[in-house]
Amino acid sequence: MHRTELDHFFNDLLTPANFQDYCPNGLQVEGTDKLQKIAFAVSATRDSITQAAELGADALVVHHGLFWHFHGARTLTGAFAKRITPLVQHNINLFAYHLPLDAHPEVGNAAVLGQLIGCQQQSPFGNYKGNATGIEGLLEQRLTAKELASKLQSVLNHDVIIASPDENQIIESVGIITGGANSDWVLAQKAGLDAYITGEISEHDWHESQESGIHMFAGGHYATEIFGVLALMQKIQVHCGLECIFIDSDNPA
Numbered sequence: 001m002h003r004t005e006l007d008h009f010f011n012d013l014l015t016p017a018n019f020q021d022y023c024p025n026g027l028q029v030e031g032t033d034k035l036q037k038i039a040f041a042v043s044a045t046r047d048s049i050t051q052a053a054e055l056g057a058d059a060l061v062v063h064h065g066l067f068w069h070f071h072g073a074r075t076l077t078g079a080f081a082k083r084i085t086p087l088v089q090h091n092i093n094l095f096a097y098h099l100p101l102d103a104h105p106e107v108g109n110a111a112v113l114g115q116l117i118g119c120q121q122q123s124p125f126g127n128y129k130g131n132a133t134g135i136e137g138l139l140e141q142r143l144t145a146k147e148l149a150s151k152l153q154s155v156l157n158h159d160v161i162i163a164s165p166d167e168n169q170i171i172e173s174v175g176i177i178t179g180g181a182n183s184d185w186v187l188a189q190k191a192g193l194d195a196y197i198t199g200e201i202s203e204h205d206w207h208e209s210q211e212s213g214i215h216m217f218a219g220g221h222y223a224t225e226i227f228g229v230l231a232l233m234q235k236i237q238v239h240c241g242l243e244c245i246f247i248d249s250d251n252p253a
Helices: 003-014 046-054 078-089 099-103 109-116 145-156 182-190 203-211 227-240
Strands: 026-029 037-043 059-064 093-096 119-125 134-144 161-163 170-176 195-198 215-218 243-246
Touching: 003 026, 003 093, 003 227, 026 078, 037 046, 037 227, 046 059, 046 078, 059 227, 099 109, 099 227, 109 119, 109 134, 109 170, 109 227, 119 170, 134 145, 145 161, 145 170, 145 195, 145 215, 161 203, 170 182, 182 195, 182 203, 203 215, 227 243
Parallel strands: 037 059, 037 243, 059 093, 170 195, 195 215
Antiparallel strands: 026 093, 119 134, 134 170, 161 215
């Protein structure tokens, strides 16, 4: 497959142009024209890039790329240079999709996590500059807050922090925005949902969510955002016939 074909496939599927993100989505580093082996990882780190090079990947596809608006202009020096150098040395393409991969109704982080915990009748949820960034829906099996925390911990293979007005209350409706969307529990409250699931939680959100009657669950930034890249990888394998490999990361956050 030619690089431009994969680029067009991602653009058609994830529609990155529709999002006002705080990073560039799409091809971030240009490498070889012809692609045979694609690596996937949650984040473009020194470790994932080095492994992609060692595995002979022609492209690395990630959720968290190299460039963020809040970093501003950066020189290619120090640790940042050591991240990028293997990509250039080995002629590896880097594709990154942030909010488009959070929000997608099929391969999105929130949609896949929702399916795994039995969340049905999924619809768009969240609002970042006019775009949904997650999903909301109804649990196939109603659970207490304590039971939902246990189910999440099993699915995520990660400790779950729960902020709950009463862990024995029944939960039927949930909103999910993965990663660092801890403040968006207020959107779940406005939508009349019982619970909110994300990756991170702050000290004040732990108090304020439960005081407002929302059961809030934080299962880790990385742990809640592994699902999108895995689903995207499976789709590429089916539709493009390329060899694909997933690079995991030991990240407890």
